[in-house]
Amino acid sequence: MLTLPTQDFRLESYRLTGEPLVPRAPRVALTRTAFAAAHVVSDPLRERNPWDTRPAVDWETTLAFREGLWDQGLGLAEAMDTAQRGMGVDWLTAKELIERTMRAAKAHPMRPRVACGAGTDHATGLASPDAVAAAYEEQAEAIERAGGQLILMATRALPAMGARMDVYHRVYRRLIDGAEKPVILHWLGEMFDPALKGYWGTEDVGEASDFVLSLIAENPGQVDGIKISLLDQAHEEAFRARLPEGVRLYTGDDFNYAPLIAGDGWHYSHALLGIFAAIAPAAAQALEALAEGDRATYDALFAPTVPLSREIFRAPTRFYKAGIAFLAWLNGWQRHFIMPAGFQSSRDITHYAEVFRLADRARLLAKPDLAEARMRGLLDLHGIEQG
Template sequence: MTLSLRLPTGPAGLAEYRLTGTPVAQGTYEPARGRLAFAAAHVVADPLGDNAPGAPAVIDWEHTLEFRRHLWSLGLSVAEAMDTAQRGMGLDWPATQELIRRSAAEAPDQRIAVGVGTDQLPAGQHPLDAVIAAYEEQLAVAEEVGAQPILMASRALCAAAASPDDYRKVYDRLLAQSSRPVILHWLGSMFDPALAGYWGSDSLDTAADVVVELIAENQANVDGIKVSLLDAGKEVALRNRLPEGVRLYTGDDFNYPELIRGDEQRYSDALLGIFAAIAPAAAAALHALDDGDVARYEEVFAPTVPLARHIFSAPTYYYKSGIAFLAWLNGYQPGFTMVGGLQTGRSLPHLAETFRLADQAGVLTRPDLAVERFRQLLVVSGVDA
């Protein structure tokens, strides 16, 4: 039976859309052998909670944790409490701590890394010592649960730092304290405008010099760096400058297939928000790469790229709405609600295109449910579906 529904096409109104995609086969996977792969997971809002903008987050723990079990079952590791989980966009520090503790308690084989930041500080200017203390408080939580720390890019540090030396002061202090090698985090301003000029320069090349020097002088304490600049050339250039044994985790949700595949010199591992939305495809592609079947790897990943580019289109920081939307369509959460009311971050025509591209990428895992749920969304939005 062919599934179809009428979808918005912009100002022109509605047009019949017939689903054509074949869902990527579901299954249980062991972790890929050739690449480390983290999916940055979102949180599911409690639909009965007061998740209004600015209110403390009220989380649906059952569905939030069930989604992580889904990712682990596919062989992916979980990057917990990252920007995908709405750090700085609705997820407050008390809820973040509980999220980290609950998720770490269930992670198989310690397949979890957690975001360590400074977002418990109120907005505004803070001295560097206060920034360091905030990082240390969050680092202690990661250490307590035995998770690998990801030292997240900090709005507070970006506002406080007067030069690259200030970044060095903060990171040198933190790296010396961690009991295990950490993942550094370079998030471009397209993901968070408050991070413009991170590492002390608006020039990505100058900033890369700071990063390389920092890593070289702290190599024993650095597992790798997660880079989200949406610029494959800049990522490859940095990757080739890293000391041997230090990983580059791509956070490039536009160019991940080529970066993970790599070149004759090196490859990128993965720490991606889009992997939460395309998890079955990501698992299948990575295992094809393990088997040396590059053609299959490309075949599985290729149709996911237009979807990823759409979800992460400008304003990029609203990509989280698309991640939660697909989780709802696929039955991983009961409603299309988000902490902070962020489900309003994308328009109905934008979500309609997300639906089309997800179908064509084979990541609508339950097409009949997806059609039913999108039809419900159209009705409550005032569209005669």
């Protein structure tokens, strides 16, 4: 029994009730491609001046977490915003992460799909389209050399220079056409990163959609798909219906993923989601049920994860990474709850208490005794005495 804080400033008793899901490999081939975007585990004993220097990474634990996702049949989106790109994790650390991950993926018996984020976060003072494209290409070449598929992450550089659509077209045309293999585009809304407001050269979502669709249509063979994270189910459904045949919509909607992945009878979304790293057993087993034609089990597994995801991704949404790492700690995937640049402080104890409750109800506290003991310690740290 724990004493947990509530949103209305009370304390209440809470007893764990969930029967944990057991992680396992899928019984059948999945009918949806599912990338889980994973976080990076710090090594707090080697961390020095965490706000001013490169993060010290616990590589063994970081890779073990990824292998746990692969064991359940999920793919991996590596070095994305979930891994705190631009929010504690720099490009050199991300590059090493990608190289280590690709070596581990090649040795894994499931031969998992891994797509990696290419951006411009290593470069400063980018003032021209050619400079932005060259910065992207530097990271893209490193990823392709390691054997990863490219995700062309949204860059802060283009909105910062007030780029219009013709500039986006020039940069992305060069990147898409020059890639070794089909790429995944990345449309991240300002709720995830305020610096991306007006991406694609307009604040009008309809105009931006028309532009991106025309960009893809110019060379659809070089576009595997596009990840859209706008938290707008109606927009995603309308957008994916207009995609060229063979180009996937990878949902990044951590609020509405269940109906989007299931589809509307004509179209459906694949997945590239940070929440899948936190709810992997439920996600993998729900996708298995969908592949087996068992919609009831799919809905039953996903339904309790949606309130959990909405809490983890609540505004300010960009702080969601803390909830991902928190659940990894509760479930024994890491020994501590310390994040690069001390990012765990981005959320409050009431939020963590609610994540704890919702994870229990979603059957996602894999080791209940361990989770309760660790939650008790965090509550003590915040002055909430336990009986």
